[in-house]
Every structure is written in C-alpha cells, then in structure tokens.
Amino acid sequence: MNQPLFDGGASSRAFRAVGMVVQRHPGEGSLDPFYVEFIRGLETVLLEAGINLVVQVRESIEEEIDCYRHWSRTEAVAGVFLVDLQRADARPGVVRELGLTAVVLGNPSLGGGFPAVWTDDGSAMRSAVDYLASLGHQQIAHVGGPERLFHTQERNAAFFDAARVHGMYGRAVHADYTAAGGARETAALLAQPRGNQPTAIIYDNDLMALGGRREALDSGYLVPGDISLLAWDDSLRCQRAGLSVLSRDIAAYGELAAKVLLGGVEGSPDKRLPGEVPHLVVRDTTAPPPLRD
Numbered sequence: 001m002n003q004p005l006f007d008g009g010a011s012s013r014a015f016r017a018v019g020m021v022v023q024r025h026p027g028e029g030s031l032d033p034f035y036v037e038f039i040r041g042l043e044t045v046l047l048e049a050g051i052n053l054v055v056q057v058r059e060s061i062e063e064e065i066d067c068y069r070h071w072s073r074t075e076a077v078a079g080v081f082l083v084d085l086q087r088a089d090a091r092p093g094v095v096r097e098l099g100l101t102a103v104v105l106g107n108p109s110l111g112g113g114f115p116a117v118w119t120d121d122g123s124a125m126r127s128a129v130d131y132l133a134s135l136g137h138q139q140i141a142h143v144g145g146p147e148r149l150f151h152t153q154e155r156n157a158a159f160f161d162a163a164r165v166h167g168m169y170g171r172a173v174h175a176d177y178t179a180a181g182g183a184r185e186t187a188a189l190l191a192q193p194r195g196n197q198p199t200a201i202i203y204d205n206d207l208m209a210l211g212g213r214r215e216a217l218d219s220g221y222l223v224p225g226d227i228s229l230l231a232w233d234d235s236l237r238c239q240r241a242g243l244s245v246l247s248r249d250i251a252a253y254g255e256l257a258a259k260v261l262l263g264g265v266e267g268s269p270d271k272r273l274p275g276e277v278p279h280l281v282v283r284d285t286t287a288p289p290p291l292r293d
Helices: 033-048 062-072 093-097 121-133 150-164 179-190 206-218 234-243 252-262
Strands: 017-023 052-057 079-082 100-104 116-118 137-146 170-173 200-203 230-234 243-249 272-274 279-281
Touching: 017 033, 017 062, 017 279, 033 052, 033 206, 033 243, 033 252, 052 062, 062 093, 079 093, 079 252, 093 100, 100 252, 100 279, 116 252, 121 150, 121 200, 121 230, 121 243, 121 279, 137 150, 137 206, 150 170, 170 179, 179 200, 200 206, 206 230, 206 234
Parallel strands: 017 052, 017 079, 079 100, 100 116, 116 272, 137 170, 137 200, 200 230, 230 243
Antiparallel strands: 243 279
C-alpha cells in the first residue's frame, strides 16, 4: 500500500492542502465541464480527509512550474495533480526535484515514476469509429484538443487506425476545448466541397461538440440528417441537447486520483490505476449518413 501523504506525525509539518494547476488562456473563461466534475470528485475525498484543494489557472508551462516552485518554497501544499501532460514533459521531473508528491492524470509513461491514474483513450476512440462505421459512414472527422497534449495524440492515432481498418477516410483538426473553437473547426469542415465533407464528426469534449452542433444548425444542416455528431465526455448540456457521447463517471475519476494522492488505495506494483473506459451512449445526433449523388 502507498504511504499516506498526511500521517499527522510529529516529525512532519501538518500540510493540509494539495494543489492542481490547469493551463488555459485567460480569454477561454471558466473551466470546462470536465474539470468541474473532476474537481467535484477530488473534493469528495479530500474534504472528508480534512484536506483543502488549491486550484490555479495558468497560461503556460513556465507559469505552471513557477506556481509549483512557489508552493514548494512556501510549503503551501504537500502534493499535486499533474494534468494535460505532453510528450517529454518537464513537469514531473521539476515536481520531483521540488520534493512534492504527485499523481499523474494520463498515460503512465509520462509520469516519471509517479503513480498514474489514466483511461484507455485508444479503446474509447476505436469504439466510436466502429459505431460510425456500422452506421455506414465513410468520411469522418475528429475535432481534437490542442495537438501538443499527449492524450490528443493518443486519440488521433486511434482514430486514424480505426478508420483505416474500416476503409474510411478520416481527417483530424484541432481546437481549444471551447464552444467557439468547435464551431470554427466545424465551419471549416463543412465548407469543404460536398464530396469531401465529413458525414460524422467526433469532438474531444462537450463544449466543442455543442459549438459544432450550433454552427451546423445555423448553417442549415440537419443533425443527424446531414451530419452526425458525437462528443467525448457527457454533461447535463449534452443530455439536454440529445448529443450522442462517449460517457464516463468523471467525478469517480477524480475520487480515484484523490485516493491515490492521499495514499489510501491499494495500487498495482507499477502504480498504474486505470479509470473507467468511456462507453458509447447513443442519443439523437448520430444516424446513417445521407444519400449522396
């Protein structure tokens, strides 16, 4: 079993907080629904243990690392959740040098020896493409998050692999997890010549999917009559809009991450703890493709 982060011993300072830094541009507004639900799950466990959660929003990796240095210097937190990692990411190494405990949210290969809580994004993406293939779609698109993120790259790779297996034509574009970004990329995809337009689009989060849906409807397309849409991660807004989704219990994912950081769960020897694989929930925005001349 992992050693508890907070043991209350006389030899250690009684830290009562852990931290998380999320990178977002100031113009992107509030955190997206994924993080709202994830934080809710974290706090379910942390507050019960009497631990506070400190969340900061920063614009760059450099600013994020500065935040960790400040937390270490002032002994403000004892551990952190590392999110949205990139290939060859410097953050795990810096956090280790600073003497902070951490849990990586993402592929264990990125963790630098820290415990990792992760989901099999590849399997989830393949299930989505398999479903669209079963409906008869041949031209599909993926509106992913920022391309620098490792989980975006994992999803892209699985998207193209699955499309290749089914003999489908796939295209990937990237946005910033906002409704405006989803709308912009959807408009660009639908502006392609008719024979090159996708008949189905998979979005990496709910906000981009909702923005894409609004753009399609405002442009005179029928959803799903002309274009099928599928969102990664479910939310109340997705449910109200009838969006087909790849759904998972994000709050439970947060609870698992918090338990790992607090040393309260039995981990596997290599400290890799898989979360729930997103599963397909079919609603009103996916259907067979339209007949084309």
